[in-house]
Amino acid sequence: xxxxxxxxxxxxxxxxxxxxxxxxxxxxxxxxxxxxxxxxxxxxxxxxxxxxxxxxxxxxxxxxxxxxxxxxxxxxxxxxxxxxxxxxxxxxxxxxxxxxxxxxxxxxxxxxxxxxxxxxxxxxxxxxxxxxxxxxxxxxxxxxxxxxxxxxxxxxxxxxxxxxxxxxxxxxxxxxxxxxxxxxxxxxxxxxxxxxxxxxxxxxxxxxxxxxxxxxxxxxxxxxxxxxxxxxxxxxxxxxxxxxxxxxxxxxxxxxxxxxxxxxxxxxxxxxxxxxxxxxxxxxxxxxxxxxxxxxxxxxxxxxxxxxxxxx
Numbered sequence: 494x495x496x497x498x499x500x501x502x503x504x505x506x507x508x509x510x511x512x513x514x515x516x517x518x519x520x521x522x523x524x525x526x527x528x529x530x531x532x533x534x535x536x537x538x539x540x541x542x543x544x545x546x547x548x549x550x551x552x553x554x555x556x557x558x559x560x561x562x563x564x565x566x567x568x569x570x571x572x573x574x575x576x577x578x579x580x581x582x583x584x585x586x587x588x589x590x591x592x593x594x595x596x597x598x599x600x601x602x603x604x605x606x607x608x609x610x611x612x613x614x615x616x617x618x619x620x621x622x623x624x625x626x627x628x629x630x631x632x633x634x635x636x637x638x639x640x641x642x643x644x645x646x647x648x649x650x651x652x653x654x655x656x657x658x659x660x661x662x663x664x665x666x667x668x669x670x671x672x673x674x675x676x677x678x679x680x681x682x683x684x685x686x687x688x689x690x691x692x693x694x695x696x697x698x699x700x701x702x703x704x705x706x707x708x709x710x711x712x713x714x715x716x717x718x719x720x721x722x723x724x725x726x727x728x729x730x731x732x733x734x735x736x737x738x739x740x741x742x743x744x745x746x747x748x749x750x751x752x753x754x755x756x757x758x759x760x761x762x763x764x765x766x767x768x769x770x771x772x773x774x775x776x777x778x779x780x781x782x783x784x785x786x787x788x789x790x791x792x793x794x795x796x797x798x799x800x801x802x803x804x805x
Contacts, residue, residue, distance in 0.1 A: 734759075
């Protein structure tokens, strides 16, 4: 594979995106439910067709998830080799949402055991009656080499740096946005971060454990539309606010030129105008045959609503 190369000689789709300063706000893929299945590898692409996974079980699981708002992911502990074994494996169902987010854990030894559970439960805000409730955040770092080399080269050091901390960290398969590697998502909050290195990842996770969002690496929430993600990121930068839930999504509507997003913060209501524009041509992954023009969501205006409008 011939990797994309930036003018400064750095290689890989992520290096080129960093060089051009491509916007990362508003780039978290929208997902309501997650199914995380521990599998030590090797990982292939698509992930569910990886060696070691029972094809019949995978086919049935894929059938159940078809058309559902559930994103299946393979996970493994940082640094875990494909030959490591012993003890039960873990699966997690997670529902992301600004309200009603939850995680349930199920232990298994044979993948077929997961067919005993309703894996589509992850798309619903009401938690299922099965599984063990998880009351802490799960951090997933994409290290999926077969999807994109940048994810492995940049993701593995990040996962390794986070592995020694108190937070629960997993390597995972494709999260989306290869050119923003290293990528991390926090579940069940559904918050995406990108362009991480080991140092910034440690700071980002430490801040998130305090309920804070590091703005420099914030891609958005998978619970929101791309326009709302971009609007929130811009308002956070404008106000200097870092609290995870300090910015509240109130409304959004299409306009003739883009999207108008209404956000709340500290008793104030803000209207954020977001235009949809084509970015410059670039390879969105290292394996892209031809450059494409990714869609960006550009904030053009942020206005504080008058006090009477807020009262009304």
